[in-house]
Amino acid sequence: MPTGAKLFLILSGALLPLAVIAVFATLQMTRITVEDVRSRLRVTANESAHALAIELAGDMTALRVAVRALGTDPADAPSCARAQGVFAQQANSGTRFAILDPHGTLICGDPIARAANPGKTDRGIAAAILPDRGLVLSITGPRGGNTARAFFPASFLSMVAAPTTRATAYGSVLTDDRDDQLVLQAIPGEQSFDRLETSHIDLGVAGLALRTTTRSAPITSSFVVALLLPLLMWAAAAGIGWFVVDHLLIRPLRRLRAAVAAFTPGEIIDPVAITSLPAQEIRELGDTFRAISRTVALHEAGLAEGLVRQTKLTREVHHRVKNNLQVISSLINFHARGARSADATAAYASIQRRVDALAVVHRNHFAEMEENRGLNLRGVIGELAANIRATAADISMSMRITLDVDPYLVTQDVAVALAFLITESIELATSCDPSAHIRVAVTPSDADATKAVLRVVSRALVDGDLLRELVKSRYGRVMEGLSRQLRAPLHHDPLVGAYEIPFAVQGRD
Known part of the structure; x- marks a missing residue:
């Protein structure tokens, strides 16, 4: 039997009975406790809201009658006395009222400060909750006449809204249509993670509502x-x-x-x-x-x-290629010594320099083949410049080649193209001026960190009739082909006398 099936059967047999017991116990406990708490909360909330609504509506009805009577006869002392009699029962708790004429003069009752930002008028009654203090209700007589205000402290409202049962702790909060709140009774020891049940009942007086809260369920077995x-x-x-x-x-x-x-x-x-x-x-x-x-x-x-056979074969091939290049160079040198004219000797020397350029790249590639890091341009160009200087004609013996080459590593294809391009550039410069001073530089590229720039500079490469003729007839097509092999444009600065071209590098030595 697969191990997954074994594990599934063992866990199912061990945990299924416990899971069934836990599900039934939780469902039964939740259903009983939640329904009990909700039913007791509904009864308590209706009782508190009803008592509070009767008290507020009765007091404001007495004030409405007094306002209308005093609006008709300001000297109606019995009407004022009846209102005072209604509020006398709550006077000890801080409840008081005031009836004012249109000019704000007190007609009956005690002075009460005007409540800020009263709520919307509901049946002529406006309410304003003073947080942590109490509630102010105001009413205005017909045609904007006398005004009555009543102040109910929070302690009085809490006493009126207190439920008759004390077996369970309840919390009550009076709210208005602007979400202002007046805490009448807080649940003792309430914490943020307590589970609470809430009932919200509209009192029907000036947009006031009573929110009653109790704990959802006590901790039982x-x-x-x-x-x-x-x-x-x-x-x-x-x-x-x-x-x-x-x-x-x-x-x-x-x-x-x-x-x-x-x-x-x-x-x-x-x-x-x-x-x-x-x-x-x-x-x-x-x-x-x-x-x-x-x-x-x-x-x-x-x-x-x-791999052993391949290594031996590769070494043999490179050895034979190196020997063949040496044989070709020797044959060219032999024929150059037997040439009958200076032009033929110069032609043989030019061919020999190009063969030497290829041989230099091949020797360096053969030396770096084991590490496979790439060819070091500084060594390649240094050896190439020495060969060109050694094979220069007698008329070019005063030629000087200055090198400023950073130690970049390149592939064999790039090294071959650069070697031929340097050889052609130096040949072009010496054809224009046999005693030319030539500077070969390899520097980092400002535009791309993965590339470097080859720059060959000489006064012999300044624009002129002879330079244009040599480029057109002999050197231009070769140098253009090498630039295409490097996949970069070859730029000529005719005023400075410089050829430069960017090329890809593998890194620095």
Whole structure:
């Protein structure tokens, strides 16, 4: 049986009973406690809101009657006395009222400061909540006449809204249509992570509403069981899962990993230590590694033998190419000494310099072949300049070549093109002026960090009739072809007398 099936059956048999018990206990506890709390909260919230609405509506009705009566007769003392009688019962708690004429003069009651930003008028009554202090209700008589205001302190409103039952702690907050709040009663010991149930009831007076809150459910034995059962399930799952996975998978894989880590090319992995373990997949994986290592060992032996043959063949080819170039250079030199005219001797020398340029690049490439880093331009151009100077004609013996080359590494193709381009540029300069002073520089490119710039400068390369004629008839096509091989434009500065071209580099030595 696969290891995954074993693990699934073991975990299912161990955890399924615990999971079923936890689900039923949690559902039953939640349903009972939530319904009980909600039903008690609805009863309490309706009772508190009803008592508060009756008190506020009755007091404001008495003030409305007094305002209308005093609006008709300002000297109506009985109307004022009736209003005072209504508020006399709450006077000890700080409740008071004031009736003012249109000019703000007190007609009846006690002075009350005007509440800022009253809310919307509901049936002629406007409300303003003073946080942490109380509530101000105001009413205006017919046709903008007398005005009455009543102040209800928070302690009085809390007493009126207090529920008759004290078995459960409740919190109540008075709110208006502007979301201002007046806390009437806070739940003792309330914390931010408590689960709360809330009821919101409109009082029907000036947009006021009462929000009643209580804790959702106390901690009971069912709640403790519902909390502990998932922990027990986790502990059982972790223990059983660890036991199964460690003995069937982890330990065998650890032994197999050690065997694979100790593997070296040419050897064969022999995982004898994992053949007796219960995980069939691990045993099959060990057999697969053994077969792969055997195949790799055979291929390694073949590749090593082929690499030895290839190295010998490559060395032989390079050796023969180097010898052939030396033979060609010697033959050219032999024919140059037997030439019957100076022009023929100069032609042979020109051909020999180009063969030497190719030979220089090949010798440096053969020397760097083992490391495969690339050719060092400083060594290549230095040897090339020495060969050109050594094979110069007698008339060009006063020629000077100055080098300023950074140690860049390039491929063989780039080195061949640069060697020929430098040779052609120097040949062009000496054809214009045999005693020319030539400067060859290789510097970093300002535009691209992966490129460098070759610059050949000489006064002999300043624009002139002879230069244009030589470029057109002999050197121009060759130099243009080399620039295409380097995949970059060859720029000529006719005023300074300079040829320059960017080329790709592999790095610096």
